[in-house]
Amino acid sequence: MTDIHSLRDDFPILDKSLNGQPLCYLDSAATAQKPNKVIDVIKTFYQAENSNVHRGLHTLSKNATNRYEAARETIAKFLNVSAKEIVWTSGATESLNFLAHGLSQALNENSKIAISPFEHHANIVPWQEACKRTGAQLLVLPMLENGVLDEAGAISLLQTHKPDILSIGHVSNALGNIHPIESLIKACKTLGTKTVIDGAQSFMHLRPDLVALDCDFYVFSAHKALGPTGVGGLYGRYNLLNTLPVYKTGGEMIQEVTFAHSTYRDAPGKFEPGTPNISGVIGLAAAVDYLNNISPSALQRYERALYQSLLQQLNQIKGVTVYGDTQNNVGIVSFNYKNEHHYDLATLLNTYGVAVRSGHHCAQPLMNMLNVNGTVRASLAFYNNEADVEHFINALKATIELLD
The missing domain is CATH 3.90.1150.10 (Aspartate Aminotransferase, domain 1)
Incomplete structure (x- = not known):
């Protein structure tokens, strides 16, 4: 050991x-420091391996593609999910904006979204904007006087209002509280409420098993978990991911383009247009490899x-x-x-x-x-x-x- x-x-x-x-x-709650393994992997990529992914037939491109997709497998295994359920983004903030955009397509003035009082602005403002677009109501779970989530009150609020979405941080970035998300997710299952978990602070410290958690979506940032800045991702149940509309458009995420219309790939490719943060993804995989040895x-x-x-x-x-x-x-x-x-x-x-x-x-x-x-x-x-x-x-x- x-x-x-x-x-x-x-x-x-x-x-x-x-x-x-x-x-x-x-x-470290702002950003974790990086071990030599992560620094060396990123340096080596740019010095000896740099190439774009998915498009080239030459050796450098094939090798970069293999490492890029192997990184997806590494993160998926770390979270105990399928690689096709991992979408790369620039981090937890973009992931939450992506989900607020996509999930709001099914909302209207009768809909409700629940969040907790402890949320980072990145898990408040996107949902506020979704409410503006759709007329949905934003609900806030109750907090006890000692700065702890009122678990019983939160479950009661969920059961009373039956929100369409619950979006909550696994851990408070401001206080460090580990929230009882297991009981909240369980309650949501009986209500048909989709669950979004902000895992920015829990990915490294708690290493959640997403099958055991049984959430619908989970977002994370590499830089909170020994990896580089500017990269992260989200997990989504595969059937739910494919119901979401595209968030950004461009090359790579398409299946066919004509001047009349375009069709898109299935998830995760559907949500990954353009040249990605290749070195960042590889660096994140190196960080997870490092964590796996602990x-x-x-x-x-x-x-x-x-x-x-x-x-x-x-x-x-x-x-x-x-x-x-x-x-x-x-x-x-x-x-x-x-x-x-x-x-x-x-x-x-x-x-x-x-x-x-x-x-x-x-x-x-x-x-x-x-x-x-x-x-x-x-x-x-x-x-x-x-x-x-x-x-x-x-x-x-x-x-x-x-x-x-």
Whole structure:
């Protein structure tokens, strides 16, 4: 079994200094760092393998096509689905826009779409636009006062309103909460509600089995899971994918074109026009290959222990308020200190080499419900260690002394 402590050595950026201090990277919820394996694969592609896919008969093109489609198989196996159910996109945001566009074709003024209070703007705004186009109503699931989804209330709302679509994040990017999506999906099955799961934060940390989850759609971004930026995708049940209209048009996704009309390929090709992010897809496959060499249970135990250590030490600092579900969490601590502005805290932490995120985390409605204008967010990954936690806590104490 791989020693998780040794994996840190695979990430070259973690040896970097920041402002004369060792880099303490606690912003993995924004983007995960990349191991040498991913960096090397992308570099090698451009140095020795670069070619377009699907169109050429020459050796470079055939090899690129084989690697590109093998990557689809890799991601499909990781999620326990069929390769023909994986559509490449630029990331979770485009995937959600694609689904909001496609699924809204069947909506009207009597339709309803449900989301949770915890959603990233990318899982709010596309559905708002769908409601504008169709006259559908947007529903918001209830939240408990402690910043946790009201599971019983959410199921009751679903059963009462019977929405056409439920779109919800598996994990809150702002708070780290792991939502009880299994029970929500189960409830939706009895109602005929289509389920869309935003897996941007869960793809790496939780490695969901989509057959077990039984959702209809699941979206993800490579850069949240050790892969490159600008690429990601979505899973959709094959029969449902083929009912969706085309989202973008161009070359490659067509079956036949005349000046009178065009016909399109079946999924997934139907939704992949133009030259794709070939190196990005190959880089994502390398990231998943890397993750496949780590025991999922060992990774989750390690991240959980590190999170509990960080949380315990943070809670010992008088004046700190932590938000969200600290029992079911992927390793994100979202907090404030007294009335100090989160921006000031993050700016001063940066002088100690600590990289955290501050602000509303693209979740302004959630921040409003929590009665704050933002938080400081420290997010962990398996390449962090106790030294990072100690560095962060010491830097935060020093920052507080400056502010008090």
